[in-house]
Amino acid sequence: MTYFDFHHHHINTKNGIYNIPLFGNAVDFPFSAGLHPKDISSNNDEAFLWLEEITKNINCFAIGECGLDGLVEIDLEIQKKIFQKHIVIANSLKKPIIIHCVRKHYDLIPFRKIAKTPLIMHGFNKNTAVADALLKEDFLLSFGKAVLHNVSLQEIVKNIPKEKYFLETDDADFDIENLYEKIAEIRSESLKTIKNQINKNLEFIING
Numbered sequence: 001m002t003y004f005d006f007h008h009h010h011i012n013t014k015n016g017i018y019n020i021p022l023f024g025n026a027v028d029f030p031f032s033a034g035l036h037p038k039d040i041s042s043n044n045d046e047a048f049l050w051l052e053e054i055t056k057n058i059n060c061f062a063i064g065e066c067g068l069d070g071l072v073e074i075d076l077e078i079q080k081k082i083f084q085k086h087i088v089i090a091n092s093l094k095k096p097i098i099i100h101c102v103r104k105h106y107d108l109i110p111f112r113k114i115a116k117t118p119l120i121m122h123g124f125n126k127n128t129a130v131a132d133a134l135l136k137e138d139f140l141l142s143f144g145k146a147v148l149h150n151v152s153l154q155e156i157v158k159n160i161p162k163e164k165y166f167l168e169t170d171d172a173d174f175d176i177e178n179l180y181e182k183i184a185e186i187r188s189e190s191l192k193t194i195k196n197q198i199n200k201n202l203e204f205i206i207n208g
């Protein structure tokens with residue numbers, strides 16, 4: 001049994017969404033492409049030419065990771081403009097967006113109004129209040145390695161509606177199966193139920 005890894009940076013993982021590095025080439029399995037906030041520079045024209053081309057590829061499942069990061073040097077208003085450009089691309093291609101966010105979760109919420117496709121907050125590791133605020137606005141959450149040890153995060157995972165989440169390894173080196181097993185235990189559901197639900201959630205964000 002293989003388990004879908006919603007967001008990852010491992011070129012050898014085929015069952016998941018591989019995040020292509022900036023200016024990287026398309027691959028023949030599902031991928032996402034975007035400008036991580038740390039990739040923003042003073043001139044992003046070339047990056048957007050690359051992005052507009054690569055995102056048309058049939059294996060491009062999602063736009064991103066992109067978003068807002070309170071820890072990078074780039075001015076927040078510039079980050080917002082760049083994020084908005086990703087939303088325009090996602091809207092025109094009808095593809096979901098994988099969001100990277102550090103310390104700016106509430107700043108994301110206004111973007112819900114302009115985005116016409118699903119917004120998935122990857123690597124979610126904030127508290128219940130932030131989770132609830134995002135879920136209320138119809139964001140989905142993707143959980144990673146932190147769930148294995150973080151008890152308050154486990155509480156969020158226990159209560160999240162089944163159609164609202166994904167699981168991922170991101171850049172961490174561990175077996176995604178361990179995360180699926182942990183989620184099955186936390187939610188008192190079978191591994192098969194979790195796996196089927198994640199596949200359904202994927203189907204929903206890709207095809208509506």
Ligand SMILES: [Zn+2]
Pocket residue numbers: 007008009019065170171
């Ligand atoms: Zn990542």
